Amino acid sequence: MAEPAKSSPLSELRIALPSLPMRLQQVGRFVAANDYDATTRSMRDLAAEAGADPAAFTRLAKAIGYSGWDELRAALTEARRPSQTSPFSGRAKSHLHGPNSDVALVTDKLVAEAAGLPRIPAQPIAEAARALHDAKRIWIAGYRSCRSVAELLNYELRLFRPEQVQLVGASGPDDLDLGAFRPGEAVIVVGFLPYTHASVRVAQAAHRSGATLIAIADSLAAPMAEGADHVLLFEAASSPGFFPSLTGAIAIAQSLAAVTFSLGGVVAKKRLENTEARLTAASTYVSEKG
Amino acid sequence: MAEPAKSSPLSELRIALPSLPMRLQQVGRFVAANDYDATTRSMRDLAAEAGADPAAFTRLAKAIGYSGWDELRAALTEARRPSQTSPFSGRAKSHLHGPNSDVALVTDKLVAEAAGLPRIPAQPIAEAARALHDAKRIWIAGYRSCRSVAELLNYELRLFRPEQVQLVGASGPDDLDLGAFRPGEAVIVVGFLPYTHASVRVAQAAHRSGATLIAIADSLAAPMAEGADHVLLFEAASSPGFFPSLTGAIAIAQSLAAVTFSLGGVVAKKRLENTEARLTAASTYVSEKG
DNA sequence: CATTTCATGCAACAAATGTTTCATGGCCGA
DNA sequence: TCGGCCATGAAACATTTGTTGCATGAAATG
Numbered sequence: 331m332a333e334p335a336k337s338s339p340l341s342e343l344r345i346a347l348p349s350l351p352m353r354l355q356q357v358g359r360f361v362a363a364n365d366y367d368a369t370t371r372s373m374r375d376l377a378a379e380a381g382a383d384p385a386a387f388t389r390l391a392k393a394i395g396y397s398g399w400d401e402l403r404a405a406l407t408e409a410r411r412p413s414q415t416s417p418f419s420g421r422a423k424s425h426l427h428g429p430n431s432d433v434a435l436v437t438d439k440l441v442a443e444a445a446g447l448p449r450i451p452a453q454p455i456a457e458a459a460r461a462l463h464d465a466k467r468i469w470i471a472g473y474r475s476c477r478s479v480a481e482l483l484n485y486e487l488r489l490f491r492p493e494q495v496q497l498v499g500a501s502g503p504d505d506l507d508l509g510a511f512r513p514g515e516a517v518i519v520v521g522f523l524p525y526t527h528a529s530v531r532v533a534q535a536a537h538r539s540g541a542t543l544i545a546i547a548d549s550l551a552a553p554m555a556e557g558a559d560h561v562l563l564f565e566a567a568s569s570p571g572f573f574p575s576l577t578g579a580i581a582i583a584q585s586l587a588a589v590t591f592s593l594g595g596v597v598a599k600k601r602l603e604n605t606e607a608r609l610t611a612a613s614t615y616v617s618e619k620g
Numbered sequence: 621m622a623e624p625a626k627s628s629p630l631s632e633l634r635i636a637l638p639s640l641p642m643r644l645q646q647v648g649r650f651v652a653a654n655d656y657d658a659t660t661r662s663m664r665d666l667a668a669e670a671g672a673d674p675a676a677f678t679r680l681a682k683a684i685g686y687s688g689w690d691e692l693r694a695a696l697t698e699a700r701r702p703s704q705t706s707p708f709s710g711r712a713k714s715h716l717h718g719p720n721s722d723v724a725l726v727t728d729k730l731v732a733e734a735a736g737l738p739r740i741p742a743q744p745i746a747e748a749a750r751a752l753h754d755a756k757r758i759w760i761a762g763y764r765s766c767r768s769v770a771e772l773l774n775y776e777l778r779l780f781r782p783e784q785v786q787l788v789g790a791s792g793p794d795d796l797d798l799g800a801f802r803p804g805e806a807v808i809v810v811g812f813l814p815y816t817h818a819s820v821r822v823a824q825a826a827h828r829s830g831a832t833l834i835a836i837a838d839s840l841a842a843p844m845a846e847g848a849d850h851v852l853l854f855e856a857a858s859s860p861g862f863f864p865s866l867t868g869a870i871a872i873a874q875s876l877a878a879v880t881f882s883l884g885g886v887v888a889k890k891r892l893e894n895t896e897a898r899l900t901a902a903s904t905y906v907s908e909k910g
Numbered sequence: 911c912a913t914t915t916c917a918t919g920c921a922a923c924a925a926a927t928g929t930t931t932c933a934t935g936g937c938c939g940a
Numbered sequence: 941t942c943g944g945c946c947a948t949g950a951a952a953c954a955t956t957t958g959t960t961g962c963a964t965g966a967a968a969t970g
Contacts, residue, residue, distance in 0.1 A: 340840050341851065348827055348847035351917055363841035370659055370697045373958060383919055388959060399958065407660045432746035435882065436875045437738075443871055444737035452726035475775050478870075482768035486863055572881050572892075573776055573874060580768075580870045581733055584863060585726045592725065614764075615814035616843055641947055663928060673949050678929060689928065914969070919962105926957065934949085940942085 339394075339405035340365060346394045354393060357386045361406075369407045373399050443577045446565040450578060452585075458544045458560040459589035462487075465516035465542060469507065471498035471532040472520035479520045479546065479579045486587040489605050490598040498532055508532065511539035519558075520583075522548035522566040522574055529554050546582055548574070562586070629695040630655060636684045644683060647676045651696075659697045663689050733867045736855040740868060742875075748834045748850040749879035752777075755806035755832060759797065761788035761822040762810035769810045769836065769869045776877040779895050780888040788822055798822065801829035809848075810873075812838035812856040812864055819844050836872055838864070852876070 340362060347358050360380040361368050368376060377384040391402035462468055468487060472480025480497060487495040498507045498517075508531065511517060517536035521529040533554035536543040545558040548566035555561045564578030591598050609615065630652060637648050650670040651658050658666060667674040681692035752758060758777060762770025770787060777785040788797045788807075798821065801807060807826035811819040823844035826833040835848040838856035845851045854868025881888050 344840060344845055344848060344851060348824070353918065359841055359846075363839070365840075366702055372956080374956080384958075385919075385960085389918090412656055432749065432879050432882065433742045435879060436742040436745045439875050439878065440737045440740055440742065440871055444734040447730045447734035447737075447867075448727075450730055452723045452730065455726045456723045475772060478768040478772035478775070481771065482765060482866060485765050485768070489863075572878050573779075575874060576772060577737075577867055577871045577874065581730055581867045584865060584867065585729050587863060588729065589725060614816055614818075616817055616820055643948065662926075664926080674928075675930085675949075679948095912970085914967100916965105916967080918964085918966100920964100921960100921962090923960075924957100925959095927955080928953105929955095930951105930953070932949105932951085934947105936947085937945085939944090 338409050339396075339402060340409065342394050343390075350390075350393055353382060353386055354390050356380070357382050357390050361387075361390070365406055366410070369403055369410055439575075443575055446575070446578055447581055450564055450582060451562075454560055454562050455582060455585050456589055458562060459586055459593060461542050461544065461560060462516050462518075462586070462590045463593040465514065466494065467512070467515040468495045469498050469511065469515065469517040469532075469536070469541075470495070470520075471504075471518065471529060473526045473528045475573070475576060476520040476522070476529070476579070479576060479583050480518070482580065483518065483520075483583045483587060486584070487590065490591055490594060490602040492601070492605065504528060504532065508535040511536050511541040513540035515539075516542040516544060518544045518546065519554045520546040520579060521552065521554050522579075523552070525553050533558065546579055628699055629692060630699065632684050633680075640680070640683055643672065643676055644680050646670070647672050647680050651677075651680070655696055656700065659693055659700055729865075733865055736865070736868055737871055740852075740854055740872060744850055744852050745872060745875050746879055748852060749876055749883060751832050751834065751850060752806050752808075752876070752880045753883040755804065756784065757802070757805040758785045759788050759801065759805065759807045759822075759826070759831075760785070760810075761794075761808065761819060763816045763818045765863070765866060766810040766812070766819070766869070769866060769873050770808075772870065773808065773810075773873045773877060776874070777880065780881055780884060780892040782891070782895065794818060794822065798825040801826050801831045803830035805829075806832040806834060808834045808836065809844045810836040810869060811842060811844050812869075813842070815843050823848065836869055 343358055343362060347355055347362075350358060357380060360376070360382075364376070367379075373387045374384045377387060388399045391397075391399045394402070396402040396405070468491070470480045470484045470487075472478075484495060484497045496507075498504055501507075517532065519529050519533045519536070530553045533543060533545065533556070537557040542560075543558040544560045544562070545552065545555040546562045546564070547555050548564060549555070550561060550563065562582050564582055566574035566576070566578070591602070594601075633648055633652055637645055640648060647670060650666070650672075654666075657669075663677045664674045667677060678689045681687075681689045684692070686692045686695070758781070760770045760774045760777075762768075774785060774787045786797075788794055791797075807822065809819050809823045809826070820843045823833060823835065823846070827847040832850075833848040834850045834852070835842065835845040836852045836854070837845050838854060839845070840851060840853065852872050854872055856864035856866075856868070881892070884891075
């Protein structure tokens with residue numbers, strides 16, 4: 331049996347939480363959500379704010395293996411101490427093997443991807459957003475790993491333009507949709523090497539139909555970028571690893587949605603509020619009260 | 621008397637320092653150098669470590685305009701409070717309108733998200749990957765905007781473990797899958813504020829079943845993180861914009877897949893090659909030559 | 911239904927906290 | 941040299957802190 335991650339007092343708390351009495355759960359959640367206050371303010375003070383008995387804090391600490399609240403707070407304090415420069419960010423050069431080679435891999439990957447994001451050209455995104463804003467209808471296509479990007483874009487755009495945004499192939503074979511593209515509409519295609527035939531076919535159909543074609547790709551030479559009105563480039567291979575990085579594509583998709591929403595002004599805002607109200611009414615989300 | 625400009629308690633201290641008695645200077649320097657301990661440990665404790673009298677701390681606080689040590693410490697505590705709003709949020713407002721406001725918005729968003737990535741803790745990802753490696757079966761759940769993350773993870777893991785990875789709800793109502801969780805399996809739940817009921821239900825079912833629960837969330841206080849064996853945190857609100865940022869979640873998902881693949885060794889490599897060969901044979905991809 | 915267990919709030923407790931007072935000793939100006 | 945001034949440490953103070961014993965009531969157990 332794998333040992334649970336007992337590195338941080340918060341993870342101990344998190345693990346033990348579900349098996350605790352109700353009031354202790356409530357207090358535990360409060361501590362997890364306000365751990366900075368937990369280290370700085372007094373127990374009674376916290377109890378007053380959480381609306382619980384001071385004794386509950388002592389009992390919580392004991393329930394997860396500490397001798398008392400003081401000891402728990404000391405652990406939280408140490409975990410939060412700033413000077414500790416993340417014991418693993420010591421830039422392990424031993425990438426080959428070692429106890430922390432996995433950690434080094436993750437760190438390198440994250441740093442590399444972070445470096446790639448600011449290199450994404452912002453201007454084309456703003457222009458593409460303008461095109462989306464003007465489009466009567468928006469189609470989105472992405473296959474294989476790029477499907478996640480396409481679906482995210484679809485989701486966010488539908489939040490404020492529910493009737494005008496559609497995934498290609500959402501309601502039947504792709505081929506049916508390919509014939510439905512019209513001038514004045516916009517088609518977004520997401521893809522990178524190796525390029526799927528399906529995405530190329532969507533791009534070509536869009537181009538032929540006279541619709542505005544927006545390509546989110548890793549290269550200007552990508553087949554689906556041919557004839558595109560807007561090409562949004564990201565660096566898929568910028569990070570070490572085994573799969574191309576989609577971080578850049580996601581960042582582009584979210585920026586695109588954000589700017590398009592911004593262009594939508596009060597109308598978009600109103601529609602977003604309606605959507606949110608509907609979701610709340612359907613009690614999709616957990617209430618925020620803790 | 622008139623109070624000095626209250627930019628920061630530490631700067632007040634630094635300014636007033638030279639005109640103070642010798643002992644108070646010594647204590648003041650100690651506070652400036654150990655301000656984290658100053659906010660967390662007791663006055664007497666600090667006095668012992670600094671080799672000074674406890675009263676000196678009270679006198680220092682009064683000397684720079686506070687009513688007592690408690691008030692000084694409260695100011696230091698607030699100054700150190702982790703900012704819930706990113707340092708870029710202030711700048712975003714500066715160019716809300718203008719000729720290139722859209723471009724500026726995109727740039728800010730990208731820079732902010734890039735800054736957030738290296739802050740993702742790498743260690744938990746490596747540990748979670750180890751858990752995935754050991755799992756006999758892997759379930760993945762994510763709803764609404766988080767569905768894109770879940771599907772990406774599902775796609776990449778299936779590249780080298782096709783028969784052991786499954787999206788919750790992929791082949792019927794979620795409820796059917798919830799009863800299928802078993803000890804020795806792993807369940808990954810992706811979610812951030814506002815949390816959907818569906819994701820919380822999956823997390824609870826996983827915990828009850830004895831399966832290893834891995835949560836990818838924006839907060840340790842997230843409901844689906846309760847009882848989780850591994851929690852992978854990202855900053856959803858780190859960037860200016862209208863939707864929570866998924867860039868961090870995507871980066872985590874891809875790192876997780878990469879490390880898991882790495883742990884899989886030659887077996888995983890072989891399976892990936894098989895999958896690629898099959899896709900090539902089906903001519904899914906456009907040939908690389910011309 | 912009777913009994914036990916347990917979660918929970920209240921109140922009293924001892925310990926620790928920040929503050930104040932007081933005595934001491936060094937320093938500078940008459 | 942004397943007298944006032946102030947910095948400084950030690951001890952006493954009132955408050956606040958974390959803890960624990962006890963009573964109550966609800967839920968589980970027989």
